[in-house]
Amino acid sequence: MAHDKLAVRLAQILMRFNDGGSFSLEELASEFNVDIRTIQRDLNQRLSFMPIKKENGRYFLESFALGKLSFKDIQNFAMLSGIRELYPKLDERFVTDLLSSKINGIFMVKNDGFEKIDYESFEKISVAILKNFIITFTYKEKQREVKPYKLINYQGIWYLIADENNKLKHFSVSKIKDLSTTSKSFILKKEFINQILNDKNIWLDDSKEAIIRLSKSAKEYFFRKNILHNFEFIDEDEQSYTLKVYFSYDDELLNVVKQWIPYIRILKPINLKSKLEMILKDYLQN
Structure with missing residues (x-):
């Protein structure tokens, strides 16, 4: 064992x-x-x-x-x-x-597991990054042509960080389809390299904000495990903390909240709170 x-x-x-x-x-x-x-x-x-x-x-x-x-x-x-x-x-x-x-x-080490990905795609992307070759692929039913910079494993999932139309974006490697390496090379941008190395969050798109309330009964485990990676304290009372959370897409935050019900509540924005309510109602009804 x-x-x-x-x-x-x-x-x-x-x-x-x-x-x-x-x-x-x-x-x-x-x-x-x-x-x-x-x-x-x-x-x-x-x-x-x-x-x-x-x-x-x-x-x-x-x-x-x-x-x-x-x-x-x-x-x-x-x-x-x-x-x-x-x-x-x-x-x-x-x-x-x-x-x-x-x-x-x-010793015994346990973790939440790692996503399985296609090694052929992983290798192609790795070679393209080493040789600074532009790659093409289908992602979310859209054809992409990007300049690959780095492969990053974040919470067990591999992501490609790449320049698409002069903007850094992240792509889940497991969702990349029809991958091809072109013969076109590109020059790495120093500012993009610095952004990747220094950004606290791999989600390099424009950040969103939300206000959440966290029960103090979940304090010890929640903060020890760094469940939220980008947040700041706003207020607190005897029962809870109020936090401002930064994220890049709705499911990034919603998935955390769903795992920590009833210890977390979304206060703002209202549309995100309503989206969570609809997800929970649909789950309970079906």
């Missing part, structure tokens, strides 16, 4: 490959107590940046890469995977303990 943690499993697979080991899917699935499809996803998607080779049903690291994974590489992998802040610290001693089968049994 201790091996059945994504971060630990991937790190241990990397270390085994780095030591020159070769493994079948069945061996890895049995060792880490997961199904074969999970191991396939590990090797084909999550560890796709590694030169992993398959021969006669066994997987191993290409010889030119053997022994080249260092502690710094593992730290970089943790940072890129978004798990660096998962543990109190990630120095060499702690990583060594984390990879020890005698010690890592005391």
Whole structure:
């Protein structure tokens, strides 16, 4: 059960490959107590940046890469995977303990899961970003031509941040259809790069505002988990906080409110409050 943690499993697979080991899917699935499809996803998607080779049903690291994974590489992998802040610290001693089968049994990591996406599209977009190639695709039944800047995973979902008509926009990768890479290249805009790196919110469209009331009975968990990513306090009384929340599209906020009923109430704008009421009435009636 201790091996059945994504971060630990991937790190241990990397270390085994780095030591020159070769493994079948069945061996890895049995060792880490997961199904074969999970191991396939590990090797084909999550560890796709590694030169992993398959021969006669066994997987191993290409010889030119053997022994080249260092502690710094593992730290970089943790940072890129978004798990660096998962543990109190990630120095060499702690990583060594984390990879020890005698010690890592005391840890268990659970998360809300990750969206499954098509790896071919993910790879095409990655290459286009590296080579500064314009890409085309269908999104929400509309043909798009964009300049791709970055792939960002936000709360388990992958988004493409791209310049469309001289404006940064976000696109859910799983909803991108008929993706093609053109031969047209483009020059990165420094102001867009700075905007992506410094913007607190990946939603780079014009922000909307709402006033909500949050019950203090939900305070500890709500703020500890950073449920809302962009807000400010307006007022408070004995029972609740009043917050101004910034968001980019209605469902971004509505999905949070629906999860936290009855602890959150929308006060303004009225049209958003009415939209939530209609959604709830429709749910109860059907």
